[in-house]
Amino acid sequence: MHVSLTPELDRAVREKVASGLYNNASEVIREALRLTLKQEAENEWLKREAAIGFAQLEAGETQRVSSKKEFEALARGKG
Secondary structure, three states: OOOOOOHHHHHHHHHHHHOOOOOOHHHHHHHHHHHHHHHHHHHHHHHHHHHHHHHHHHOOOOOOOOOHHHHHHHHOOOO
16 A cells, blocks of 8 residues: 655654654554544544434423533433
């Protein structure tokens, strides 16, 4: 596989390798891809949770809270 990078990204990869944190450019790219995939998965989870929350709001399934402490207890399932 061959990957083309912009000069800016190429410089960033070389700096990461030069820092000693990575042995080569492949390690830098693999780590970046792993982080991107993790972030995408977290974003998908957040979208699903937001859709559930919005549907509950639309259905009137809400509960008022008057303090941060009360909200945290509710979020933990103790409210």
